[in-house]
Amino acid sequence: MLQKLVARNNITIQGTGSKSMFLVHGYGCDQNMWRYITPQFKEDYRIILIDLVGSGKSDENAYDYDKYSSLEGYADDIIEICDALNAKDVCFVGHSVSAMIGVLAAIKRPTLFEKLIMIGPSPRYINDAVYFGGFSQNDIDDLMETLDSNYLGWSSAMAPVIMGNSDRPELAAELEESFCQNNPEIAKHFAKVTFQGDNRSDLSKLTTDTLIIQSKEDAIASVKVGQYVHENIANSKLEILETTGHCPHLSGPNQTIEAMKKYLI
Amino acid sequence: MNYSIDYKELYNTSPSGYFCSLPDGTIVDSNKKFLELTNYTREEVIGEKNFTDFLSLGGKIYFENVYAPALKLSGTIEEINFNFIKKDGSAFPVLINSVEVKDTEGLHLFTQSAVFNISQRKKYEQELLIAKTKANALSNELKEVNKELHNRAELILKQKLQLEEFNHHLENKNRQLSSFAHIASHNLRAPVSNLVALKDFYNENIDLEDKAMLFSKVEIVIGHLDETLNELIESVKIQGNKDIIHDSIIFEAVFDKTLAILDTQILVSKAVITSDFSEVPIASYPKLYIESILLNLLSNAIRYSAPDRIPRIHFYTEMKNNEILLIAKDNGLGIDLKKHGHKLFGLNNTFHRHPDSKGVGLFMTKTQIEAVGGAITVESEVDKGTTFNIILKKNRK
Numbered sequence: 001m002l003q004k005l006v007a008r009n010n011i012t013i014q015g016t017g018s019k020s021m022f023l024v025h026g027y028g029c030d031q032n033m034w035r036y037i038t039p040q041f042k043e044d045y046r047i048i049l050i051d052l053v054g055s056g057k058s059d060e061n062a063y064d065y066d067k068y069s070s071l072e073g074y075a076d077d078i079i080e081i082c083d084a085l086n087a088k089d090v091c092f093v094g095h096s097v098s099a100m101i102g103v104l105a106a107i108k109r110p111t112l113f114e115k116l117i118m119i120g121p122s123p124r125y126i127n128d129a130v131y132f133g134g135f136s137q138n139d140i141d142d143l144m145e146t147l148d149s150n151y152l153g154w155s156s157a158m159a160p161v162i163m164g165n166s167d168r169p170e171l172a173a174e175l176e177e178s179f180c181q182n183n184p185e186i187a188k189h190f191a192k193v194t195f196q197g198d199n200r201s202d203l204s205k206l207t208t209d210t211l212i213i214q215s216k217e218d219a220i221a222s223v224k225v226g227q228y229v230h231e232n233i234a235n236s237k238l239e240i241l242e243t244t245g246h247c248p249h250l251s252g253p254n255q256t257i258e259a260m261k262k263y264l265i
Numbered sequence: 266m267n268y269s270i271d272y273k274e275l276y277n278t279s280p281s282g283y284f285c286s287l288p289d290g291t292i293v294d295s296n297k298k299f300l301e302l303t304n305y306t307r308e309e310v311i312g313e314k315n316f317t318d319f320l321s322l323g324g325k326i327y328f329e330n331v332y333a334p335a336l337k338l339s340g341t342i343e344e345i346n347f348n349f350i351k352k353d354g355s356a357f358p359v360l361i362n363s364v365e366v367k368d369t370e371g372l373h374l375f376t377q378s379a380v381f382n383i384s385q386r387k388k389y390e391q392e393l394l395i396a397k398t399k400a401n402a403l404s405n406e407l408k409e410v411n412k413e414l415h416n417r418a419e420l421i422l423k424q425k426l427q428l429e430e431f432n433h434h435l436e437n438k439n440r441q442l443s444s445f446a447h448i449a450s451h452n453l454r455a456p457v458s459n460l461v462a463l464k465d466f467y468n469e470n471i472d473l474e475d476k477a478m479l480f481s482k483v484e485i486v487i488g489h490l491d492e493t494l495n496e497l498i499e500s501v502k503i504q505g506n507k508d509i510i511h512d513s514i515i516f517e518a519v520f521d522k523t524l525a526i527l528d529t530q531i532l533v534s535k536a537v538i539t540s541d542f543s544e545v546p547i548a549s550y551p552k553l554y555i556e557s558i559l560l561n562l563l564s565n566a567i568r569y570s571a572p573d574r575i576p577r578i579h580f581y582t583e584m585k586n587n588e589i590l591l592i593a594k595d596n597g598l599g600i601d602l603k604k605h606g607h608k609l610f611g612l613n614n615t616f617h618r619h620p621d622s623k624g625v626g627l628f629m630t631k632t633q634i635e636a637v638g639g640a641i642t643v644e645s646e647v648d649k650g651t652t653f654n655i656i657l658k659k660n661r662k
Contacts, residue, residue, distance in 0.1 A: 026330065027330050028327075028330030028331040028334065029330070029331065029334045029335070029338075032338050033334055033338075035338070096330070134322075135322055135323075135326075136322075138323075139321070139322035139323045139326070140323065141323070142321050142322065142323025142324065142348075143323035143324075143326045143327060144323075145323070146323055146324055146327045146346070146347070146348070147327070149346040149358075149390070150327070150331075150345055150346050179334065179335045179338040179339050180331045180334055180335040180338075195326070218329075219317060219322075219325045219326075219329060220325070220326055220329045220330070244289045244290070245289070245290075245329060245333060246329035246330065246333075247329065247333065247334055247337075250333070250334055250337045250338070251288065251289075251333070251337065
């Protein structure tokens with residue numbers, strides 16, 4: 001069972017520790033995003049890293065368009081992996097959309113998670129009458145077009161050749177070294193699910209102790225959105241970092257680690 | 266050879282757009298081409314604009330989630346397609362390559378980017394996409410049409426099979442009609458010839474006593490003629506009824522009814538009658554016909570039993586070659602098939618001078634069986650017994 005999950009989600013385990021830290025990347029890339037963060041927690045935690053199904057080196061064939069048409073599908077995977085690893089009192093770290101995945105998992109199994117750390121979360125990206133998510137439907141359509149025209153090393157004719165072909169090893173090697181290269185069709189579908197989703201009503205159901213880490217300048221999940229999340233989760237703290245961009249764990253790893261350590265004491 | 270290259274001038278006049286940004290995205294340098302492409306002056310850009318200022322909101326999502334992380338993780342990124350926004354707000358498509366410039370300790374100092382305007386390429390790409398979509402649509406249409414044709418072909422095949430079946434029916438009917446015509450002419454010929462002869466005698470004869478005697482002979486022949494005509498009319502009724510309504514028949518039940526009808530004859534003959542319909546207990550068959558067939562065969566078996574032994578009669582059903590068989594077996598007088606086999610199922614034929622034998626029974630039974638699409642054959646040995654084999658419905662080969 002565990003073997004199957006390891007293959008499905010490209011699970012890697014580092015470090016030793018009685019407590020588990022489960023880090024999940026957001027939209028666009030994979031577990032490599034955490035490479036500047038994990039060394040700092042290896043001694044105290046058993047670190048669990050995964051690639052969401054459809055991303056990174058996960059098993060593409062396991063991408064069920066129905067299951068993953070909602071974030072619940074991913075939340076179920078998280079719970080399944082925790083159970084298979086016998087993880088208890090998990091500290092869940094989720095970036096961007098995975099912060100919401102963490103929320104859904106913690107609502108389903110509150111005793112499984114001790115703490116939730118969200119980096120750049122957003123419960124909804126599209127503005128509505130009173131809510132500022134930051135984007136209009138047009139902007140999301142624009143994103144879809146950008147996705148359409150960026151295959152980052154893939155070509156829809158070539159991709160099947162690459163996936164199963166042993167007589168073009170140089171291509172496989174190329175993919176091995178490159179980052180954030182996900183199957184274009186799946187990337188589009190995941191983008192739709194992420195950026196057209198709405199998990200605002202789930203926030204108030206969360207009882208887990210939560211830390212929200214926010215870049216002071218983030219075009220994707222602005223401070224306004226971070227504050228909204230903080231206001232709607234009862235048991236939460238908001239920490240605004242002097243970083244820019246949506247991935248402070250990549251662009252400002254030291255500040256991110258500091259904020260995390262302060263919270264986890 | 267020294268070509269005295271001015272690198273700064275080269276950089277500035279390069280045919281592709283260059284710009285240099287800090288790790289947080291602030292643009293600290295660019296060449297002429299970049300400013301031309303985006304329609305800004307140097308003062309408006311250097312130190313004032315951020316990389317992301319040239320992107321739409323949708324592009325920004327891609328930048329933050331894919332472009333920037335990939336650049337950070339591997340140090341370079343190539344062939345990214347963005348829409349860059351000019352000063353006037355209009356956008357043009359670009360391909361962009363970027364590389365992180367680091368110091369000796371690996372600290373990220375700058376990001377160097379090269380930008381190509383691909384407006385023409387984009388048009389071509391879009392035309393290709395449209396053509397691809399059209400081709401896919403056409404392919405799907407063709408698949409639909411193909412499926413439709415396939416369905417039509419199947420329908421035509423079904424209709425062909427139906428026509429063949431109708432043809433078979435018509436051939437059957439034709440056979441029956443011609444056989445009827447043959448029988449009619451044959452069986453009516455004799456009595457009518459008789460009447461003609463008697464009429465002639467009557468006319469030639471003057472004697473009143475002779476005339477009276479002749480007339481009584483005429484009466485007898487007319488009686489036979491009348492009877493034969495009635496029997497023929499009966500069989501016509503049967504033969505006309507090809508598309509007969511079928512009922513669900515439980516052989517056991519019909520056989521019990523038949524036993525009840527022939528109760529007296531069975532008692533008198535002391536016949537031992539058994540049946541076994543377990544192999545095929547039910548069938549789809551016209552009720553009236555099966556009753557008539559069972560009645561006819563059972564009454565024949567009782568009538569033509571051997572006087573010196575206890576009559577044993579057995580009716581049973583069997584499945585053979587996917588056809589249902591109904592078999593009637595007796596240990597009676599038997600028939601000399603060599604002598605009478607070819608006339609067995611004909612009209613007005615009897616082989617035993619039995620007071621009750623009229624000779625129309627087997628003809629009617631055969632007609633009924635064939636009308637429903639079956640067949641009847643007989644095996645027999647004189648003084649041993651007779652077996653009638655009925656195929657209820659023949660398989661079309």
